[in-house]
Amino acid sequence: MPKMGESIMEATILKWNKAIGDTIEQDETILEIATDKVDTEVPSPVDGVLAEIKYQEGDVVAVGEVIATISTEGEAVVSAPAPTVVEEVKHEAPVPVAAPAPQPVQVTNGQHSAPATATVAAIASGRFYSPLVKNIAQKEGINMSELETIPGTGRDGRVTKKDMLTYLDGRSGVPSIVAAPALQAAPTMPSVAAAPLSTAPSMNGDVEIIEMDRMRKLIANHMVRSKQTSPHVTSYVEADVTNLFNWRNKVKKSFQEKYGEKITFTPIFVEAVAKAINDFPMINVSLDGDKILRKKNINIGMAAALPSGNLIVPVIKNADHLSLLGLTKSVNDFATRARANKLKPDEIQGGTFTLTNVGTFGNVMGAPIINQPQVAILATGAIRKKPAVIETEYGDVIAVRQMMFLSLSYDHRVVDGFLGGSFLRKIADYLEAFDVNREI
Numbered sequence: 001m002p003k004m005g006e007s008i009m010e011a012t013i014l015k016w017n018k019a020i021g022d023t024i025e026q027d028e029t030i031l032e033i034a035t036d037k038v039d040t041e042v043p044s045p046v047d048g049v050l051a052e053i054k055y056q057e058g059d060v061v062a063v064g065e066v067i068a069t070i071s072t073e074g075e076a077v078v079s080a081p082a083p084t085v086v087e088e089v090k091h092e093a094p095v096p097v098a099a100p101a102p103q104p105v106q107v108t109n110g111q112h113s114a115p116a117t118a119t120v121a122a123i124a125s126g127r128f129y130s131p132l133v134k135n136i137a138q139k140e141g142i143n144m145s146e147l148e149t150i151p152g153t154g155r156d157g158r159v160t161k162k163d164m165l166t167y168l169d170g171r172s173g174v175p176s177i178v179a180a181p182a183l184q185a186a187p188t189m190p191s192v193a194a195a196p197l198s199t200a201p202s203m204n205g206d207v208e209i210i211e212m213d214r215m216r217k218l219i220a221n222h223m224v225r226s227k228q229t230s231p232h233v234t235s236y237v238e239a240d241v242t243n244l245f246n247w248r249n250k251v252k253k254s255f256q257e258k259y260g261e262k263i264t265f266t267p268i269f270v271e272a273v274a275k276a277i278n279d280f281p282m283i284n285v286s287l288d289g290d291k292i293l294r295k296k297n298i299n300i301g302m303a304a305a306l307p308s309g310n311l312i313v314p315v316i317k318n319a320d321h322l323s324l325l326g327l328t329k330s331v332n333d334f335a336t337r338a339r340a341n342k343l344k345p346d347e348i349q350g351g352t353f354t355l356t357n358v359g360t361f362g363n364v365m366g367a368p369i370i371n372q373p374q375v376a377i378l379a380t381g382a383i384r385k386k387p388a389v390i391e392t393e394y395g396d397v398i399a400v401r402q403m404m405f406l407s408l409s410y411d412h413r414v415v416d417g418f419l420g421g422s423f424l425r426k427i428a429d430y431l432e433a434f435d436v437n438r439e440i
Helices: 083-090 116-124 131-141 161-170 180-184 213-230 243-259 267-279 322-341 415-431
Strands: 009-014 029-034 039-043 050-054 058-062 068-070 106-108 111-113 230-238 284-287 291-294 300-302 353-357 374-381 384-392 395-412
Touching: 068 353, 106 267, 131 161, 230 415, 243 322, 243 395, 267 300, 267 322, 267 353, 267 415, 300 322, 374 415, 395 415
Parallel strands: 300 353, 353 374
Antiparallel strands: 009 029, 009 058, 029 039, 050 068, 106 111, 230 395, 284 291, 374 395, 384 395
């Protein structure tokens, strides 16, 4: 399983494009996988024949795990044994297992915990459970005895994440917690029905149940992890961007005629952010335990909306080395290909700072969630006409100006108020000082 980004630890197998015994050419697509950021194809590193598939479609696999074997230069392809052979092996010389002694059921705060006998029985069955499945079982209060009853659709009957979610959707009442002998060992315990572990929600015709799609589930988990990892602080400034606004209106037609690109405010914001990061490089960091990793490259991610309503964050690499034209081309290209689901895996990884333009939706400000493992994220609000006080050589006057809010959420473990506030103010300064006579 390839690593698709520094924060990506696992991926889901969506589809195998090849079957065992198929001939494969180098760089030919073997399978399709999905992470919380992108769906992508995995090419073959060599020519050969697909000899073994270790994980099935729907399985969640950790980065670095072997997911298939390709035989090269005439190596023998080992096919999976036929089901009849497996049955014969299973029934050949069975080993008798002594029944474990009944153990009393432990009760803590009205909840029944599985006795040691249930765990032993599960281990004795020889059935394999992935760490992900065990984690789901633990969170949902499913002990090993109940887990043994869940049918598996994975390889060798393994229970997959999909099996667990399907089981939980249809789960009602209280599972069978222990075998009968264990229940008899604790005659005075409260009845199981008196303390249900979970109950199915009651739905009527006024409620529509919508299942989260895969990407939304992954985004949700990513956002929760970010909040659990980083103590978020958000600072705000208001900037007068009248010069910037007027310049863009003045040149947008000639810019498109000259370069064939529409210029939006986003590349101008990216340019200001890159300049401010050069002034405050400790914003461009990540944390590894108690070590601060300062990134020398300024790679700015830009949050882009997908037709499904989900978000994806393509990354403009070395943004401080690009001209405004180069930034405009990158922003437009990423936005177009994001909507068409055409982004490549390396285009959504390696980011060191993220920008999200909430003004696109008409919002004046926001408190964005940090894109881990980064330590800060900027939200730019809508530009609106407002009365503002302007200092002139003849005194203060009130005039109509183009104003906008900028908000910066940052990780208070490593970014304090002075650094976060100064960095945000610097971005606003660059935008306010934009040269209205700038050449295109």
